[in-house]
Amino acid sequence: MAYKKFTASLKTLKPDARFDSRLVSKFVNSLMNDGNKCAAIRVFYEAMDIVAGKIKDVPPLEVFETALSNVKPEVEVRSKRVGGANYQVPMSVRNKRAQSLAIRWLIQASRAKTGRPMAQRLAEEFMAAYRREGTAMTTRDNVHRMAEANKAFAHFAW
Numbered sequence: 001m002a003y004k005k006f007t008a009s010l011k012t013l014k015p016d017a018r019f020d021s022r023l024v025s026k027f028v029n030s031l032m033n034d035g036n037k038c039a040a041i042r043v044f045y046e047a048m049d050i051v052a053g054k055i056k057d058v059p060p061l062e063v064f065e066t067a068l069s070n071v072k073p074e075v076e077v078r079s080k081r082v083g084g085a086n087y088q089v090p091m092s093v094r095n096k097r098a099q100s101l102a103i104r105w106l107i108q109a110s111r112a113k114t115g116r117p118m119a120q121r122l123a124e125e126f127m128a129a130y131r132r133e134g135t136a137m138t139t140r141d142n143v144h145r146m147a148e149a150n151k152a153f154a155h156f157a158w
Contacts, residue, residue, distance in 0.1 A: 018045060019061050023068070023099075030103045031122075046119035051126055067129035071102040071136045075147040080156050089156045090147035102136070109135035 016024040024044070032040040048060040055063055077088040093101070106129065110121040113135075128134025 016041070018048075021061065023065065024061075026099075027064075027068075027103055027106075031107055043119045043122065046117075047122040047126065050120060050123035054123070054127060055130070063130045064126055067126045068099070068102050068106070070132055071105055071129050071140050072098040073101055073140050073143050074098070076101075076143050077146050077150055080153075082156055087153040087156055088146065088150045089153045090150050102140075105136040105139045109139070 013022050013025050013029075015022050016028065018024075028037065028040045028044050031044060048064065051063050052060040073093050075090050076093050078091050080087050080089045106122075106125055110118065110125045113121045113124075125134055125136060129136050
């Protein structure tokens with residue numbers, strides 16, 4: 001019996017109320033802790049309000065989408081075992097995985113900073129990623145640097 005690799009969550013995912021975007025719903029679901037979706041939605045919308053207040057000339061949804069696309073990695077290293085040795089082989093990242101990684105890195109970067117409300121930290125990370133700086137962008141750059149350093153093993157990618 002063949003098992004599906006992914007669940008039907010993408011098909012059943014409903015767009016959010018304010019922006020009518022499935023990407024926002026996906027982000028909120030990733031942000032959610034212990035099934036507390038109302039809190040995750042509140043944190044996200046507060047972060048978007050903060051972004052709207054700080055960056056006047058660009059809509060907050062566009063800032064969010066641009067930040068997410070800036071953080072998406074193009075290549076990553078994967079461990080491959082060849083002849084008794086493990087090699088870090090650079091491979092291109094599929095779009096769905098790139099989006100998941102970007103969402104994960106933005107949330108991790110926001111949670112790592114302490115001392116301020118989560119909405120404020122999330123808004124700052126969005127604005128930093130929009131300007132191609134910040135912790136999430138550093139993570140992406142490190143992944144790209146690792147792939148560049150292991151380019152010699154690219155012929156193991158099959």
